[in-house]
Amino acid sequence: MKPNRRQILAGVVAGLCLIAAAYYVGKFIDRPAQVDGGYRQVMGTFARIVAVANKPRQARTCIEAGFDEIRRIEAVCSAFKADSELSKINREAFNGPVKVSPELFGLLRKSVEYSKLSNGAFDITVGPVVDLWRKAGEANSMPGAEALAEAKSRVGYEKLLLDANTQTIRFAVAGMRLDLGGIAKGYSVDNAVEIMRQKGAIAGMVDAGGNIYCFGKPLDKAVWLVGVQDPNLENSEPLMVLKLQDYAVATSGDYRRFVTIAGRKVSHIIDTMTATGANKLAGDTIIAKTAMEADAISTAVNVLGPEKGLALIESFADVECILITAGPEYRVVKSSGANSYIMEN
Ligand code: ADP
Ligand code: MG
Numbered sequence: 001m002k003p004n005r006r007q008i009l010a011g012v013v014a015g016l017c018l019i020a021a022a023y024y025v026g027k028f029i030d031r032p033a034q035v036d037g038g039y040r041q042v043m044g045t046f047a048r049i050v051a052v053a054n055k056p057r058q059a060r061t062c063i064e065a066g067f068d069e070i071r072r073i074e075a076v077c078s079a080f081k082a083d084s085e086l087s088k089i090n091r092e093a094f095n096g097p098v099k100v101s102p103e104l105f106g107l108l109r110k111s112v113e114y115s116k117l118s119n120g121a122f123d124i125t126v127g128p129v130v131d132l133w134r135k136a137g138e139a140n141s142m143p144g145a146e147a148l149a150e151a152k153s154r155v156g157y158e159k160l161l162l163d164a165n166t167q168t169i170r171f172a173v174a175g176m177r178l179d180l181g182g183i184a185k186g187y188s189v190d191n192a193v194e195i196m197r198q199k200g201a202i203a204g205m206v207d208a209g210g211n212i213y214c215f216g217k218p219l220d221k222a223v224w225l226v227g228v229q230d231p232n233l234e235n236s237e238p239l240m241v242l243k244l245q246d247y248a249v250a251t252s253g254d255y256r257r258f259v260t261i262a263g264r265k266v267s268h269i270i271d272t273m274t275a276t277g278a279n280k281l282a283g284d285t286i287i288a289k290t291a292m293e294a295d296a297i298s299t300a301v302n303v304l305g306p307e308k309g310l311a312l313i314e315s316f317a318d319v320e321c322i323l324i325t326a327g328p329e330y331r332v333v334k335s336s337g338a339n340s341y342i343m344e345n
Contacts, residue, residue, distance in 0.1 A: 032054055033053065034220060035052075035053075037060075042208070043074045043184065044209075045185065046209060049192065051196055052203035052218065053199075062199045065192075066192035077184040085101060090176075093171040094173070096170065097166065100168070102167065105169070110183070111124045112160065120273075122182060122299050123156070125155050126270045127155075128175060130179050132275075133266060137260070141262060142264070153173070155275070158172075160178070183292060185211040186292040197215070202216050203216025212226055212249050214226070214247060223244065223245055224245065226244055227239075227240075227241050231327065239324075241343040242341045248287070248290055249294055250291065251284065253284065254302075269302045280302075280304070282324045285298070285322045286319060287320040288320075293319070306323050309323060314335060321333075322342075
């Protein structure tokens with residue numbers, strides 16, 4: 001039997017309704033989602049990843065891929081893991097040239113660049129002095145002048161020999177040790193962001209121990225907001241809030257990580273000139289284009305102190321800083337372009 005006109009019309013309407021329903025359901029499922037992966041322990045600190053993607057599942061995939069990448073870099077760069085590529089260099093590079101992966105070679109070359117830029121304030125060869133102070137902290141007794149001088153004689157980026165042709169690393173002096181603690185977290189953040197983008201993240205935030213990169217726009221606000229901690233830890237309110245889009249921020253300071261030796265607070269950041277804990281700044285926050293740059297420069301500026309640190313920052317076109325001078329009277333020093341990243345309250 002042929003359908004009459006009413007039946008045809010009813011069929012068309014039903015069909016249209018179905019299409020509309022499918023469209024709305026699809027739209028609902030495909031609506032961009034923001035997922036917070038929370039804090040996880042990695043690289044001797046806590047890392048947090050937030051991702052925005054077209055589907056919640058995709059956002060979660062991006063988060064896992066980001067954490068995997070941070071862990072992968074930790075396995076290459078850790079001075080604590082005996083099977084890391086860095087540990088192999090530390091064991092063997094005085095005996096002869098050690099061939100390293102293009103990735104680690106690139107990171108070491110970048111590190112030396114930051115040493116040159118900062119007049120040696122940032123220096124990954126600081127390992128022997130870091131170790132000395134760690135042991136001093138464990139023993140709760142200050143290292144002697146002789147031990148300090150001895151450790152210092154094994155530090156200096158000019159003693160780290162990189163051969164680009166053979167992609168090898170060599171130590172000029174016995175007992176040298178590389179420590180990537182001042183740059184690897186930032187580097188891992190940039191890599192995590194890259195992988196998340198490849199997996200379809202349209203926005204996100206990656207934080208590895210205060211080394212942060214924010215890209216795109218969050219769903220719940222107009223821009224990613226990052227609080228700068230008050231050096232007075234009793235104050236739970238941030239000192240200021242930064243707004244970031246496709247930008248990185250890193251903070252270095254001694255108000256969280258330090259050792260107390262015989263009642264004296266010693267920063268985990270080493271002043272390479274004196275081979276003791278840096279003490280010119282309570283903290284410094286660096287805003288830069290990449291998390292690696294922000295990380296390395298934040299360590300350097302912490303060593304350099306307010307005057308030389310600010311001069312270094314002002315010499316870069318696209319780097320800004322907020323410095324907090326050493327207590328008891330904290331003073332905030334901002335670089336000339338910092339205000340454009342600071343939220344007005
Ligand atoms: P955090 O590790 O607290 O984020 P930093 O990025 O400033 O802080 O890195 C500090 C770490 O870098 C230290 O724990 C040590 O491993 C290493 N380090 C210490 N002094 C220096 C220095 N002058 N240059 C480069 N790395 C350093
Ligand atoms: Mg750093």
